[in-house]
Amino acid sequence: MTPVIQLIKKQIIPEQLNNSPVQFQVYTEHQLDKIEALKQLSEQQRFEMKVVAKVLPFRVNQYVIDELIDWNNIPADPIFQLTFPQKGMLSKADFDQMAEALRSDADRHLIQQTVNDIRHRLNPHPAGQQLLNVPQVEGKPLQGIQHKYRETILFFPSQGQVCHSFCTFCFRWAQFIGDKEMRFSAREAEQLHKYLQANKGISDLLITGGDPMVMKTSHLAAYLTPLLQPEFQHVQTIRIGTKSLSFWPHRYVSDADSNELLILLKKLVRAGKHVAIMAHYNHWKELATPTARVAIRRLRETGVVIRTQSPLLNHINNDPDVWAKMWHEQVRLGMTPYYMFVERDTGACRYFEVPLARAWKVYREAIQQVSGLGRTARGPSMSAGPGKVEIQGIAEIKGEKVFVLRFIQARNPDWVQQPFFAKFDPEATWLDQLKPAFGEDKFFFQDEYETMCMRQTGSKVY
Numbered sequence: 419m420t421p422v423i424q425l426i427k428k429q430i431i432p433e434q435l436n437n438s439p440v441q442f443q444v445y446t447e448h449q450l451d452k453i454e455a456l457k458q459l460s461e462q463q464r465f466e467m468k469v470v471a472k473v474l475p476f477r478v479n480q481y482v483i484d485e486l487i488d489w490n491n492i493p494a495d496p497i498f499q500l501t502f503p504q505k506g507m508l509s510k511a512d513f514d515q516m517a518e519a520l521r522s523d524a525d526r527h528l529i530q531q532t533v534n535d536i537r538h539r540l541n542p543h544p545a546g547q548q549l550l551n552v553p554q555v556e557g558k559p560l561q562g563i564q565h566k567y568r569e570t571i572l573f574f575p576s577q578g579q580v581c582h583s584f585c586t587f588c589f590r591w592a593q594f595i596g597d598k599e600m601r602f603s604a605r606e607a608e609q610l611h612k613y614l615q616a617n618k619g620i621s622d623l624l625i626t627g628g629d630p631m632v633m634k635t636s637h638l639a640a641y642l643t644p645l646l647q648p649e650f651q652h653v654q655t656i657r658i659g660t661k662s663l664s665f666w667p668h669r670y671v672s673d674a675d676s677n678e679l680l681i682l683l684k685k686l687v688r689a690g691k692h693v694a695i696m697a698h699y700n701h702w703k704e705l706a707t708p709t710a711r712v713a714i715r716r717l718r719e720t721g722v723v724i725r726t727q728s729p730l731l732n733h734i735n736n737d738p739d740v741w742a743k744m745w746h747e748q749v750r751l752g753m754t755p756y757y758m759f760v761e762r763d764t765g766a767c768r769y770f771e772v773p774l775a776r777a778w779k780v781y782r783e784a785i786q787q788v789s790g791l792g793r794t795a796r797g798p799s800m801s802a803g804p805g806k807v808e809i810q811g812i813a814e815i816k817g818e819k820v821f822v823l824r825f826i827q828a829r830n831p832d833w834v835q836q837p838f839f840a841k842f843d844p845e846a847t848w849l850d851q852l853k854p855a856f857g858e859d860k861f862f863f864q865d866e867y868e869t870m871c872m873r874q875t876g877s878k879v880y
């Protein structure tokens with residue numbers, strides 16, 4: 419039997435789980451020593467984790483530890499890599515500096531200074547997120563909203579700026595390190611509603627974080643229910659970005675307000691909204707537990723659509739067979755594959771990034787293995803300053819090897835779907851490392867993009 423068939427055999431969704439509440443238990447940096455499963459590791463390995471967890475956010479819950487990680491396959495297990503800090507996530511120099519500060523029992527100020535210095539070297543705000551995209555109402559910048567693409571806004575509700583566990587590769591890691599000036603937050607639903615009311619061209623609201631599904635249902639309702647009023651008719655789609663289906667599926671099964679959450683979603687759907695759960699899945703293992711499957715089924719019964727996305731990550735899913743199996747399973751469970759992302763140039767990217775050429779090969783070999791219903795996943799896509807740039811392929815044109823690229827989404831809608839070309843570079847991992855092909859000195863969008871950046875920020879941002 420092939421592994422996929424084996425999985426299907428085991429994959430009958432239980433009709434009903436025992437619905438008694440499961441306690442949410444979570445561990446952060448200061449509780450690493452309390453995690454029973456880590457006691458099998460050496461003193462040295464645990465120290466390495468503590469060094470990295472000083473710099474990059476760490477948070478893991480008992481469900482992930484007990485049901486998603488295979489502790490007989492440490493450290494290679496993909497979910498272990500996804501949630502637990504690894505030495506290679508920092509450069510050798512940064513790691514040594516941090517380790518030295520901890521070992522020498524330096525005073526708190528020196529340790530904190532070391533932490534801050536290293537964090538600032540890790541490009542905490544990629545693609546000019548904090549400078550570009552911040553909308554204004556009555557001349558004042560709105561905290562907690564980003565408006566980059568004409569039809570879609572991102573909203574970061576302040577109570578949703580944490581997750582049920584943290585991903586080691588997170589591109590928004592700088593939001594979670596307690597440094598106020600690095601954090602997006604939105605105090606008020608009112609500001610969101612005002613902005614939406616004033617901008618009738620916005621059809622899509624994307625609520626994100628952190629993870630909005632850590633919020634109580636009553637908080638979510640305060641943001642969402644008003645959108646059923648006629649003045650918000652133009653907001654057709656409500657997307658909720660979440661990793662809860664992977665990290666805490668009990669959110670839809672047995673939490674105290676699980677049923678209220680499902681009722682809220684159903685109400686939005688019945689009222690004519692397209693509600694899309696943008697589910698982050700990095701590996702098919704996250705789909706394989708009984709609770710995860712019941713959660714998916716209960717969500718789908720409300721009428722929401724579940725779309726799935728993930729970056730391509732070395733040490734986690736750098737393998738076409740892993741993607742093929744994941745997409746295959748997602749389609750079978752009624753979900754729609756949406757994006758394969760390229761890991762962004764921030765945080766622990768050194769550890770996770772793969773060359774663009776490799777990313778395209780993984781995408782292609784994975785797509786070839788699934789039916790048309792799984793080929794709705796677009797990518798590999800870089801969410802860069804100018805927009806989402808997809809690597810469509812590698813070709814040879816008039817004797818020159820090139821990347822064929824296109825915008826899936828762009829600051830200027832006119833850039834979308836126009837093929838453009840970059841010199842092939844086997845090492846390149848991000849857009850800013852690519853050079854235009856055929857001896858051109860600029861990409862077609864470059865002048866206009868630089869003008870936009872100058873206008874908004876007074877400097878160039880890639």
Ligand SMILES: *Cc1c(COP(=O)(O)O)cnc(C)c1O
Nearest residue numbers: 564566567570571572801826827
């Ligand atoms: C991806 C993204 C969106 C949504 O784009 P779609 O192509 O509609 O999925 C919106 N805003 C930002 C900043 C994004 O990165």
